[in-house]
Amino acid sequence: MSSHAANTDDPHAALEPLKKTSTGIENKKLAMWAFLASDCMFFGTLISTHLIYRKVYPTVVEPTEFFDIELTGFSSFILLMSSLLMALSVSAAHKGNIAGMRRFLLGTIFFGLIFLSGQVYEFNHFVKDAGLTLSSSVFGSTFYVLTGTHGVHVALGVLWLSCWTACSLPKDWAWYTLRGGRFLWLPIRVIFAPMVGRYKHENALDVEVAGLYWHFVDIVWIVIFTAVYLVEYLPILGF
Amino acid sequence: MATTRDMADTQQKSDVPDYIIEEHKKYFTFFNLSIALIAITGIELVIIYVPINKWFVFSSLVVLSTVKFLGVIWWFMHLRWDRALCTIVFLIGLILATGTVTALMLLFSRDPDGPPEIMTLLPPFLW
Amino acid sequence: MRLRIRTPFLAAAGLAAGLLLLTVGCSLNIEGQQSALDPKGPVAKNQYDIFMLTLYVTTFIFITVGGALAWVLWKFRQRKGDDPNFIPPQSHGHPMLEMGLVIASAGLLVIIAIPTFGGIILKKVVPEELLDGAIEVNVVGFQWWWAFEYPEQGFYTANELVFPAGRAVKINLRADDVIHSFWLPKLAGKVDLIPGQENFIWIMADEPGYFWGQCAEFCGDSHAYMLFRAIALPEDEWEEWLETQQRDTVADDGSFEPLLAREDWGYPEDKILKGAEVFRQACAGCHSVNPRIQTNGPNLAHFGSRTSVAAGWYENEYDLLYRWIREPEKVKPGNFMYRGFLDRDGRTVIMPGLKDYDLSDEEVHAVTAYLYTLR
Amino acid sequence: MASTVETEHHAPAPAEPVRDGIWRRPLKNTGLVGFLTTVDHKKIGIGYALGALFFLLLGGVEALIIRAQLMYPEQELISARTYNQLFTMHGTTMIFLAVMPLSAAFFNYIMPLQIGARDVAFPRMNALGLWCFLLGGVLLNLSWFFPGGAPAIGWFAYAPLTDRQYSPDMGTDFWIMGLQILGIASLVGAFNFITTIVNMRAPGLSMMRLPLFTWMTLITSFLIILAFPAITIALVELMFDRHFGTYFFNVEGGGKPILWQHLFWIFGHPEVYILILPAMGIISEILPVFSRKPLFGYPLIVFSGAVIGFLGFAVWSHHMFTTGLGVVATTAFAFLTMLIAIPTGVKIFNWIGTMWGGRIRFTTPMLFSVGFIWMFMMGGFTGIMHSSPPVDAQQQDTYFVVAHFHYVLIGGSIFALFAGMYYWFPKVTGRLMDDFVGKIVFYLMFVGFNLAFFPMHILGMTGMPRRTHTYKSEMGWDQSNFWSTIGAFILGVGILIFVIQIVYAYYKGRKSPKDPWDSRTLEWDTDSPPKEYNFAYTPVIHARDQVWEDKYGVEAKRMEKIAPGKHGIHMPDQSWWPLITSIGLFIACLGMVFHKQPIPLTAEAVFGLEIVIFGLVATFVGMVAWALEGPGGFHLHPDPAEYADATPAPEDGHGHH
Structure with missing residues (x-):
């Protein structure tokens, strides 16, 4: 069945040994899907907490007064685009196109960072202008903890993808081509330098698994965008 | 296409x-x-x-x-x-999470002292 | 020389018999103060009946399934002299038999399910015919005592729930601090008192009686000491009790002097007056003696006519009451009467307790005696 | 460029372990370093077992102090606060630190052997699970040594008693963070087991040929990954309430304490099945062996296990029948709860069917198994009773419930786990435990257990509430409490003898052959104890009870064996990073406990989040180093005599990893 597995000219074949499992699904991929199933319950619990309190106290705060739905819509757009880039990156990885994969990964990270900045801006705006804090009302508690947890997921995703980007850099990558203050780059170099040049084609699976995580963060945002932001604009609803 | x-x-x-x-x-x-x-x-x-x-x-x-x-x-x-197994594994989590959220939403009522909304469809002695 | 247990069944049978005897011995005591097996009201009776039904059903299953199990263990055991290499037929299952047993057990569950539904509704809703003449009481749970409010008459009492026998009592349950649970086993199963939410239970005593109740949800240090008593009175005594409770017990000039006639005080006058003074200084901050006002300690108006103190833990006797006031921390660890009230951070004292007053023995005797004049 | 990378990758595997990564990889697989860096599922399993037995004894001592205090009315052996701490820690310890890890020990040790795997899918993650479990247990019990002492909130920790206002001390924070670490331990373990069972089965071992214990491992793992998120989030919310002033469960800010109960029991009810399903799996292994018959109705037992697991997520509110739920919700949850009795009954019928017509040998494991069926049946009956809300209204929070779940968790889980320990001890150590002493242990435990817990049914029905540190003599509970305490001590003596016996047997027990019980499943086909690589050959499975078929079955169903290829058997390398990562997590959690709290020895200093951040950085560094290190691996060449009857491996194949 795997007689062509030894053919090293075919990068696709390098993945074959990984698939030698009882189901043909790679271990890492299966574990990631199980993790995502588990993460559904994580976010399910958080979202229920938020929605329950919105339902019990529909009039305590009027979030539409300070929500900026255009910004949030833009954030959604950004995340969806990052998902596209992630998918393309995985696709490139499977083809053995490392440079392409790295470009798309950098794009994904860039969009992820834009999303995070949007969230920082939004939190800042809510705290400063709307006076909404963790302890100003139960809405503040549930809102910040829910969207904050999602933000932490995005941040971890950015970190994860950054690691793979660093890994995919060629071994002779020269750090001095990066311009910028020494102190800014120092910690980044310390963390990422050991990774450079480590990407091998069999790691396409790892990128794919990181991608699954990234897409999941995206679909969680699809739910949050609707359940936390959009429905607030339908005032007659108490669910 | x-x-x-x-x-x-x-x-x-x-x-x-x-x-x-x-x-x-x-x-x-x-x-x-x-x-x-x-x-x-x-x-x-x-x-x-x-x-x-x-x-x-x-x-x-x-x-x-x-x-x-x-x-x-x-x-x-x-x-x-x-393979279908990935979908199945994920759906187990997704369905349970959806069910749990729904059940929780039904269990909590908007009026802290009143019945859940869905129960207003039922005769009052059941509240 | 090794002893071998050749007859595990004999041993098991002996054990079972011994345990059974012990069990019977223990269960002779079903008429304790809080026994749910001794129901005295319709709600508890209904719950007892359903319990007995489940007991019959499960006993039936125990005898049939357990009997089959015992028979199998006996019949198919490896006996002395059996060929150790004997291989029994390797049967893998019998789908029809298994499905049959599934359906049979589902049927048994239906037997339990039907009265269960009736019981759920009975606990929630006072039957139509009992609504007439029903009284209403608000119960608030505190760490670690109970406030009882009679909203129709507008007065408060604490730790002793008094109501007329033969009439339904509708009880609204709220909690002030943590979760408690209101439980009068002989009259009804428990319902929790949860902060931020109001629950409901109704009880009725068929005959006049004296009942013990207890908090059934863990509520902190002195949870075990959070008891209360419930007294079902005959109609005439109930009317009389209602009337007494609404009377003032102390002078309203701020001297806290009892209104009870001096010849009924039962203690030297100066002792009582001193007690009133101590009460005014050390106790009145938390304990109201006006039946129409509820502060953050138990209402003590008509304390002298109660049968228990310290939330039902002690009988209302002079020595026990003295001990309760003298060393409250030993009687009920963590109680607020001793350590005072703390702020939300759990550290700042916002209302001092007895530990800050340092009462002398004499003062405690005086206030103890004084409390008995509040009738 | 890609092709360069490729050729590097396909360099022949070195004979020596790869020395890669930031630190040199540990190579010594004996002694302390060998244990701290191990990735071998068998050593990890033993680690789990030793930890769990230690905590079982600790929780047992706590229980005995509790029983001693309740022996007579109005005793003052310990203070109310101490009592409350003891029952909180007893519950938490027994559930999270004794029964769950003891099950995990079997998952780790037995399951890979039963499916013919060399190791679990992610060996280093497995080690992380072990260290998180041990450090979580340490963190939880550290609370005894800090001001305020252990938590006194109950294992259910109902808000708002856990609020800072009512529990200002650090004990509650220790409880929260300890449970978080233990949650991580359970979760990484569960992901690992799911992947292992689904993906790493020996050739021919289809899902419907899996041993029942492996099936229950799989279902339990799914329950863990789906139930633990709920408690994780609930704990995060509680932590925010206590440390950052949120109002999730705080009434003053509009929080609803009842929400905590829902979230807790969404986790807590499946947790009950997490505790009992492995026990059912063990019983389903032992009964067939000692009846010399296959399991009766295998598909139905598997199916009913899955149904129990699924229904377990739909019945959580039956723990809350007295909280004032509406009639519809109460009825729905009551009827769903009753439904669970059906698949549970199915299992009991099938166990009896297994023994029916068999040839029953009453060895110690079998005695414990039969004891399990009796006691579990009793626990099931009382379970049916309080599935009916009117009955539950009297029984909730009384000793009746205490009796019920101890019948399920001691008479059920613990008896089954003891059966498992007696059954698999020869496999793990290569030595036998004495059957006569084993029977004495069983009878002591059986008598002690029933004497301790049967009277509690009566105590509960006559009105004794749980979690009360004392009671008045007028209540009429004196006699039952007295006998219950006597029983508890007899049970304790039984367990003590067991511990002595297991230590004795480890050093002095009779040598065991590889299949001492004439068993049926794959783990008995390898050495006792198994070699590092489990199986020298790759087993090819043709039947459900493969080892039985090999001994007594027809030729067509015999196992085939494939010899390892010329590279030998691939084994994963040891690693320091799981341990370091778990220590990072431990520090972060400890930092959260110390957040804004006056800590002894640092009189004036009050920490913000510095320690937490340090711990998280350590965790991150550990994870990065872990990833860079790679799984590594080396090849072992077993003695050809071990696979003498195996067919040679196909030339190009990697064999079954």
Whole structure:
């Protein structure tokens, strides 16, 4: 069945040994899907907490007064685009196109960072202008903890993808081509330098698994965008 | 998707492996999907301001989000091309989470001292 | 020389018999103060009946399934002299038999399910015919005592729930601090008192009686000491009790002097007056003696006519009451009467307790005696 | 460029372990370093077992102090606060630190052997699970040594008693963070087991040929990954309430304490099945062996296990029948709860069917198994009773419930786990435990257990509430409490003898052959104890009870064996990083406990989040180093005599990893 597995000219074949499992699904991929199933319950619990309190106290705060739905819509757009880039990156990885994969990964990270900045801006705006804090009302508690947890997921995703980007850099990558203050780059170099040049084609699976995580963060945002932001604009609803 | 087929047909070089062609096809799928996702997001943003029945808007939001959700897991997350077991494992979590959220929403009522809304459909002695 | 247990069944049978005897011995005591097996009201009776039904059903299953199990263990055991290499037929299952047993057990569950539904509704809703003449009481749970409010008459009492026998009592349950649970086993199963939410239970005593109740949800240090008593009175005594409770017990000039006639005080006058003074200084901050006002300690108007102190832990006797006031921390660890009230951070004292007053023995005797004049 | 990378990758595997990564990889697989860096599922399993037995004894001592205090009315052996701390820690310890890890020990040790795997899917993650479990247990019990002492909130920790206002001390924070670490331990373990069972089965071992214990491992793992998120989030919310002033469960800010109960029991009810399903799996292994018959109705037992697991997520509110739920919700949850009796009954019928017509040998494991069926049946009956809300209204929070779940968790889980320990001890150590002493242990435990817990049914029905540190003599509970305490001590003596016996047997027990019980499943086909690589050959499975078929079955169903290829058997390398990562997590959690709290020895200093951040950075560094290190691996060449009857491996194949 795997007689062509030894053919090293075919990068696709390098993945074959990984698939030698009882189901043909790679271990890492299966574990990631199980993790995502588990993460559904994580976010399910958080979202229920938020929605329950919105339902019990529909009039305590009027979030539409300070929500900026255009910004949030833009954030959604950004995340969806990052998902596209992630998918393309995985696709490139499977083809053995490392440079392409790295470009798309950098794009994904860039969009992820834009999303995070949007969230920082939004939190800042809510705290400063709307006076909404963790302890100003139960809405503040549930809102910040829910969207904050999602933000932490995005941040971890950015970190994860950054690691793979660093890994995919060629071994002779020269750090001095990066311009910028020494102190800014120092910690980044310390963390990422050991990774450079480590990407091998069999790691396409790892990128794919990181991608699954990234897409999941995206679909969680699809739910949050609707359940936390959009429905607030339908005032007659108490669910 | 005429373009995709054309491209596959015009692949003359026999040394291009099948999986490369597969990945090329996915490019178009991904682009089309992302355009659809953005379009849906745009519709969602507009629909909340449209002065029609709010329950209709609400139902539309639920349907549209579900479509987005399924689009991402089905194509971006490769469930379309992976073995069914991945889908099953994920669905176990998704269904339980959805069920739990729904049950919790029904158990809590808007009026702290009153019955859950759904129970107003039932005779009062059941509250 | 090794002893071998050749007859595990004999041993098991002996054990079972011994345990059974012990069990019977223990269960002779079903008429304790809080026994749910001794129901005295319709709600508890209904719950007892359903319990007995489940007991019959499960006993039936125990005898049939357990009997089959015992028979199998006996019949198919490896006996002395059996061929150790004997291989029994390797049967893998019997789908029809298994499905049959599934359906049979589902049937048994239906037997339990039907009265269960009736019981759920009975606990929630006072039957139509009992609504007439029903009284209403608000119960608030505190760490670690109970406030009882009679909203129709507008007065408060604490730790002793008094109500007329033969009439339904509708009880609204709220909690002030943590979760408690209101439980009068002989009259009804428990319902929790949860902060931020109001619950409901109704009880009725068929005959006049004296009942013990207890908090059933863990509520902190002295949870075990959070008891209360419930007294079902005959109609005439109930009317009389209602009337007494609404009377003032102390002078309203701020001297806290009892209104009870001096010849009924039962203690030297100066002792009582001193007690009133101590009460005014050390106790009145938390304990109201006006039946119409509820502060953050138990209402003590008509304390002298109660049968128990310290939330039902002690009988209302002079020595026990003295001990309760003298060393409250030993009687009920963590109680607020001793350590005072703390702010939300759990550290700042916002209301001092007895530990800050340092009462002398004499002062405690005086205030103890004084409390008995509040009738 | 890609092709360069490729050729590097396909360099022949070195004979020596790869020395890669930031630190040199540990190579010594004996002694302390060998244990701290191990990735071998068998050593990890033993680590789990030793930890769990230690905590079982600790929790047992706590229980005995509790029983001693309740022996007579109005005793003052310990203070109310101490009592409350003891029952909180007893519950938490027994559930999270004794029964769950003891099950995990079997998952780790037995399950890979039963499916013919060399190791679990992610060996280093497995080590992380072990260290998180041990450090979580340490963190939880550290609370005894800090001001305020251990938590006194109950294992259910109902808000708002856990609020800072009512529990200002650090004990509650220790409880929260300890449970978080233990949650991580359970979760990483569960992901690992799911992947292992689904993906790493020996050739021919289809899902419907899996041993029942492996099936229950799989279902339990799914329950863990789906139930633990709920408690994780609930704990995060509680932590925010206590440290950052949110109002999730705080009434003053509009929080609803009842929400905590829902979230807790969404986790807590499946947790009950997490505790009992492994026990059912063990019983389903032992009964067939000592009846010399296959399991009766295998598909139905598997199916009912899955149904129990699924229904377990739909019945959580039956723990809350007295909280004032509406009639519809109460009825729905009551009827769903009753439904669970059906698949549970199915299992009991099938166990009896297994023994029916068999040839029953009453060895110690079998005695414990039969004891399990009796006691579990009793626990099931009382379970049916309080599935009916009117009955539950009297029984909730009384000793009746205490009796019920101890019948399920001691008479059920613990008896089954003891059966498992007696059954698999020869496999793990290569030595036998004495059957006569084993029977004495069983009878002591059986008598002690029933004497301790049967009277509690009566105590509960006559009105004794749980979690009360004392009671008045007028209540009429004196006699039952007295006998219950006597029983508890007899049970304790039984367990003590067991511990002595297991230590004795480890050093002095009779040598065991590889299949001492004439067993049926794959783990008995390898050495006792198994070699590092489990199986020298790759087993190819043709039947459900493969080892039995090999001994007594027809030729067509015999196992095939494939010899390892010329590279030998691939084994994963040891690693320091799981341990370092778990220590990072431990520090972060400890930092959260110390957040804004006056800590002894640092009189004036009050920490903000510095320690937490330090711990998280350590965790991150550990994870990065872990990833860079790679799984590594080396090849072992077993003695050809071990696979003498195996067919040679196909030339190009990698064999079954």
